[in-house]
Amino acid sequence: AQSVTQLGSHVSVSEGALVLLRCNYSSSVPPYLFWYVQYPNQGLQLLLKYTSAATLVKGINGFEAEFKKSETSFHLTKPSAHMSDAAEYFCAVRGSSNTGKLIFGQGTTLQVKP
Amino acid sequence: NAGVTQTPKFQVLKTGQSMTLQCAQDMNHNSMYWYRQDPGMGLRLIYYSASEGTTDKGEVPNGYNVSRLNKREFSLRLESAAPSQTSVYFCASNPSGGNVQPQHFGDGTRLSIL
Numbered sequence: 001a002q003s004v005t006q007l008g009s010h011v012s013v014s015e016g017a018l019v020l021l022r023c024n025y026s027s028s029v030p031p032y033l034f035w036y037v038q039y040p041n042q043g044l045q046l047l048l049k050y051t052s053a054a055t056l057v058k059g060i061n062g063f064e065a066e067f068k069k070s071e072t073s074f075h076l077t078k079p080s081a082h083m084s085d086a087a088e089y090f091c092a093v094r095g096s097s098n099t100g101k102l103i104f105g106q107g108t109t110l111q112v113k114p
Numbered sequence: 115n116a117g118v119t120q121t122p123k124f125q126v127l128k129t130g131q132s133m134t135l136q137c138a139q140d141m142n143h144n145s146m147y148w149y150r151q152d153p154g155m156g157l158r159l160i161y162y163s164a165s166e167g168t169t170d171k172g173e174v175p176n177g178y179n180v181s182r183l184n185k186r187e188f189s190l191r192l193e194s195a196a197p198s199q200t201s202v203y204f205c206a207s208n209p210s211g212g213n214v215q216p217q218h219f220g221d222g223t224r225l226s227i228l
Contacts, residue, residue, distance in 0.1 A: 009154060032214045043118070043204060043219035044157075051214045090156060099164045100145045100208050101172065102217060104156035 002027045002093045006105035014113050019078040021108045023065075023091030026072065032094040033074045034102065035065055039087045047089075050074060061085070086112045116140050120205050120220035127195045127227045135190040135223050137205030144210045146188035147217065148172075148180060150201040157204065163188055165210075195227045 007022040025031055032051050036044040048059025055067045065076045074091060088109050095101035121136045139146065144165045149157040159172030163182040177199060179191045188207075192199060202224050206217040 004156075006156075034216060036219075041221075043221045044206075044217075045219075046216040049214065049216055094214065099162060099170070100210070100215075100217065101147070101159055101162060102157075104149075104158070106154055106156045 002031070002095055002103045004091050004093050004103055004105035006089075006091050006108050008108055009106060010109045010111065012111040012113060013081045015083055016080050019063075019076070019081045019085065019110065021076040021089050021091075021110065023074045023076065023105060024072050025074060025091075025093045027093055033065075033067065034092045034094075035059065035063070035074075035076050036090045036092065037061075037087050038090065038107075044090065047076070081110075081112045083112050083114065086110055118205055118207055118218050118220035120203075120223050122223060123221065124224045125226070127192075127225065129195060129197060129227060131195050133192050133195060133225075135192075135203055135205075135225075136187070137189065137220060138187045139205075139207040139218070140186065141207065141209075141218065142185070143207035143218070144185070145208050146182065147206045148178075148188070148190045149204045149206065150174065151204060151222070152201050160190065160203075197227050199225065200227045201225060 003026045005024045034049045035047040048057045050067045058064045091105040092102040118139045147162040148160040161180040163169045166185045205220045208217045
């Protein structure tokens with residue numbers, strides 16, 4: 001069965017600092033992985049997705065994530081945090097069946113300090 | 115360019131009342147999903163509809179029913195609301211569960227049950 005673990009429910013960084021949000025997955029089949037962002041009182045927006053084409057995936061707003069099979073990880077990074085990056089971030093893995101179901105991690109709230 | 119539309123955006127119910135949450139998408143997607151979001155638990159799948167005419171249980175279906183009214187609309191019903199169902203509910207869709215297109219999310223329905 002698939003599962004996702006996000007390490008750290010809250011991460012705080014200073015504006016301009018590196019952002020690193022951690023995600024580890026468990027999957028019995030080659031995984032398809034996603035990062036979503038949720039701004040206050042809004043739905044989830046796709047940041048990026050991994051579908052086995054390339055291990056380093058670039059997304060919107062300067063975010064990227066690297067798929068590491070040996071570490072079963074898909075960590076999200078951004079070189080320089082902006083105040084507008086403050087939000088909740090979710091890592092998700094697609095379920096093994098062909099139904100498109102997603103299994104989400106617990107979420108990480110990113111705080112950006114001026 | 116509506117995408118996924120959920121109504122209502124906010125609702126307060128008393129224990130035992132019933133209610134239907136509405137969801138409609140205008141992207142001609144085959145698959146639709148209902149999730150609930152609770153603090154520290156990420157999003158959990160309640161029900162999904164892989165295609166028009168089919169519905170299946172997700173991770174947390176107890177206390178809910180769904181109807182895939184047509185290709186566009188997928189409603190979620192609480193027959194007898196309980197305080198444990200206080201949550202934020204999200205509807206999502208994607209073109210087809212068999213591919214790896216990301217899910218598109220509505221803005222959510224914030225439901226409080228007193």
